[in-house]
Amino acid sequence: MTLIPVILALLHAVGVVRIGVLQRLDDIIYDARLRATMPNTQDDRIVIVNIDEKSLAEVGRWPWGRNKLAQLITTLFDEQQIALIGFDVVFAEADESSGLTRLNELARNEFRDQAGFSDRLRQLQPELDFDAAFARAIANRPVVMGYYLTSDGEGRSNGTLPAPVLTPDVLQGRPIKATSWNGFGSNIDQLAKAAPLAGFFNSITDGDGVVRSLPLLAEYKGQYYESISLAMFRAIAGMPKVAPGFSNEKFLARSYQGMDRVLLKQGEKALAIPVDERVATLVPYRGRGGVQGGSFRYVSASDVLSKKLPLHSLKDKIILLGTTAPGLLDLRVTPVGETYPGVETHANIISALLDGSVLVKPDYAVGYEVVILTLAGLLLSIGLPLLSAPRAVLLSVAVVSVLVLTNLWLYLSYGLVLPLASALTMAITAFGLNMSYGYFVESRSKRELANLFGTYVPPELVDEMVKDPDSYSMKATNRELTVMFCDMRGFTKMSERMEPTQLQELLTGVFSRLTSLIRANRGTIDKYMGDCVMAFWGAPVETAEHAHLAVKSSMEMANAIREINLEHRAKGLPEIGIGIGLNTGTMCVGDMGSNIRRSYTVIGDAVNLGSRLEGLSKAYGLDIVVSEATRKLAPDFAWQELDRVRVKGKEQAVAIFWPLAPLARVSAEVADEVKTWAQFLKAYRAQNWDQADVLLINLMRMNAKKYLYQLYSERVASMRLLPFDPEWDGATNFETK
Incomplete structure (x- = not known):
């Protein structure tokens, strides 16, 4: 019977029978472990310039004119001397808020005969072409633009994509299960040429609607593009080349043929970033997120534009421009919060890449799951039927503890997120089935004993009694x-x-x-x-x-x-x-x-x-x-x-x-009182009433409210009137019940 949950768990692990509740339980375990181990400290290297409600109130509703963004970029680089900026926003359409397009139409039509109008318009052209102004601000600066990938029936695309970082020929024909898309929304060509380095800011939403991971690479029309967090990290690291990393079969044969790491190569050096089968990495959330979350410093974009920040206060910082304003719809459900700013998910990935502490569910997770299920299942299947109930509990607790501690150690030491729900459920179910079977087939004498004494004695004692029911009976x-x-x-x-x-x-x-x-x-x-x-x-x-x-x-x-x-x-x-x-x-x-x-x-x-x-x-x-x-x-x-x-x-x-x-809890004062009382009793029983009186006075000083001393005071006063009785043994007679 104990083998039933083991077999079901193995079938789930290898994908023959998918049990949805186990996947959900794994997600719950992962979320709880993530929250329990978050550092809850601030990474001072990364700052989020926030398009918040305050900025929208002071500057105006989004999108802002690109002249404002050009001013923002100029201030950040020239006055604050930042190291890098990434945009968690996309500029998919030309900015016509200056009215330049309409003025050009007037110059070609109604005012074409007025030379002065055309001349003045040519003079104002640089100021009124906000896209050009923004392009000039970001050109030749460490800027990473953002864009998004889409999938729909029509495969619509807008804007200009950056160059892919991987082409199919370097994949050696291996089946890569990266997220695949058939459309995109990117920046206008003028901005894409000014800042050619760009990354997508898509996330992966799990079946329960929670964002736990971000893809580092994604596929579009056979080409592979990088995420904004990877692009920013590469910009910081000196633009190493992206290359695929495959399972090393020299020492351990694996059936998995996909990419298990992204390599960043620079000369002879190579940095390996572990990824899952979707070429994604789990987001190692540092804290609960948001302006008050404490994981990253948030600076209001309006404060940058109005130059309220001290000079060089953002020097050498990595900047992410994003939003927490609810109306701009970039809030996501995450394991650490239901309204988590999307821009901060990228900040967490960049922080982890800088520290070399990314989290990943490795390609061998299935093999690991099969091994622990087999070992734990066999141990329980053999051990539980042979052991008494207390020892069966100890064995089950030990197995569960080893499973949990091993899983936690691999997580904390190596950033490996491995399945645990199937093994825990298997162990608990196996124990439950074994105990249930033991209960229903246990001897009638045990059940009768528990029923017989259950109303008299505590349950703990009944549990002791049923271990050896023959030793207990109702016989007098x-x-x-x-x-x-x-x-x-x-x-x-x-x-x-x-x-x-x-x-x-x-x-x-x-x-x-x-x-x-x-x-x-x-x-x-x-x-x-x-x-x-x-x-x-x-x-x-x-x-x-x-x-x-x-x-x-x-x-x-x-x-x-x-x-x-x-x-x-x-x-x-x-x-x-x-x-x-x-x-x-x-x-x-x-x-x-x-x-x-x-x-x-x-x-x-x-x-x-x-x-x-x-x-x-x-x-x-x-x-x-x-x-x-x-x-x-x-x-x-x-x-x-x-x-x-x-x-x-x-x-x-x-x-x-x-x-x-x-x-152990008797005070010195109480000990002195008891010593004096012993002396009094000795005098009392010796009928030495004078000494007894003196000792009683001392006792009443020690504890005046004690009725016992008042009682004996009355006794001494009464017995003092009687003659000395050599036959008296000092005892008090009580005739009533």
């Missing part, structure tokens, strides 16, 4: 356990003041919080008795530290009641108190009751003492009273002895204690 046995009785104080008063439904809601909320603490500390709920809950530790699952867990649970319950009272105080509800009694001893535990109703419970003398101790908590003004037997088994806590008591039904006196805090 004698064991050393720790029992707890917890009674809610003030219940009668609340029942008189509150509606039944309100009282029910309050009790349910309180008991739910207390029960969760008992279960979190591996306790077994015995029963609820009105406003009292009974629990015990050490059965059905034996727990060596049952006393420690019971004390820890009781202290957490007392803290929870304090928090509940703060909430009640804020809501105007009555405050509540609790009394908890804990005792450890040998008890009979098992399924007990009648033929009509039975329950898993504990009985015995030690249980009765626990109940009596809960009743004593009110007498001593404390929320927890613990027997000496429990204290001895919980040495990790600091304790204050309360008394020796003789409860109803017990002739032998027992020492009772109050847990102060875990030993």
Whole structure:
């Protein structure tokens, strides 16, 4: 059964059965990994001159007159001394905004007999020919023009294309799967001749409408043209020649025959840029994008035109002229934002090319996917059926962790984007199928055991029990356990003041919080008795530290009641108190009751003492009273002895204690108080009332609000009136339950 997801995943990997949801999941994984690993730092080498809303408001709606653009170019090169500029816009039509065309018509027609008009027009020609002015501004300067490629039924073209960077003869007849187009929209001839270096600014939109990659080369009528980001990088690098790079089959035979890298050759040196089968590279987004994104500096085009920038503030910068204005429709959906400026995608590619850190899905991605699916699938198929549930979980977690960490390492170290969704889905599905099969065929005894004890003990303990169901039964046995009785104080008063439904809601909320603490500390709920809950530790699952867990649970319950009272105080509800009694001893535990109703419970003398101790908590003004037997088994806590008591039904006196805090958290002041209290008890039991009084005065100075000290102050005052009794053992008798 485990082999089913492995086979399906392999069929998807090799393309026999394409599972769309896996491709979508791969995209989601890629997007999440990209966002998590983005540097979120600014690349100061690249600046975007932004045709933003401010520029449109101050200069006018787009397109601007080319005279304005000529002024912009002149300012950037002459005053700011930039290194290079690329246009993420296209100038596909002549600029007639100056009215020169109309004036020439007038000179040829209505005003042809007025020599002065024609002469003056010839004088103004250089100023009014905005295209010529723009062409002069960009000529002989490091400028990369932009254009776009299109595909439609008619294959319409407009403008002048630059020279291709690759011709079919250099491809050695290999099948290149670069994006192919049958039309274009480029710059007018006058501008194309002035700045012959140009690149397309097309992106690749995936099936979910997200732009994750940009092609570096694209095909048009058998010729290959470069993107604007590659053209700008080549301009920066000294115009190396573009050449195709093919899979090296000298060391490793590959069936893939396409281009796996773009080579930039300059003399004997060659820089290799890895690309995918579409001759594209993934956009390594630096941040969330936009003016406030922090990845690149944005400068408003209107600030350049009005010369508000400090002189040389853009010196040696690589400039991209583009727009973030929504009305100019150059905002794209990307993995890092739904309104990402298109111009910034090119900036990210240029930045990555400069750093040599491009991301790419390599041509051997399919082979890699097949290998990891085969290895992981075989390991899970063999291992899961042979292992217990916990070990099967560990194996599955280990396989998934290795898959994820390997994939992440290749991504971070080498910029390789490799498929992960199919392997993760295969591993998780294989585990799920194996566990489901194990559940449905597991022995009836395990399921019955879980059903039998599930309402008494925490799910974690049930999970331990089903590993060895034969070791557990409802048969009564004698064991050393720790029992707890917890009674809610003030219940009668609340029942008189509150509606039944309100009282029910309050009790349910309180008991739910207390029960969760008992279960979190591996306790077994015995029963609820009105406003009292009974629990015990050490059965059905034996727990060596049952006393420690019971004390820890009781202290957490007392803290929870304090928090509940703060909430009640804020809501105007009555405050509540609790009394908890804990005792450890040998008890009979098992399924007990009648033929009509039975329950898993504990009985015995030690249980009765626990109940009596809960009743004593009110007498001593404390929320927890613990027997000496429990204290001895919980040495990790600091304790204050309360008394020796003789409860109803017990002739032998027992020492009772109050847990102060875990030993590691006891302050020096509390330790001094406990030491002084021990001295007082010694004097009290020796009937040395004068010394007892002095020690009580010191104790009240340490903690004046403690009811225990007031209680003993009254006892000392009362017993001082009695004669010395050599038979007195220092114990207090309690006749009530």
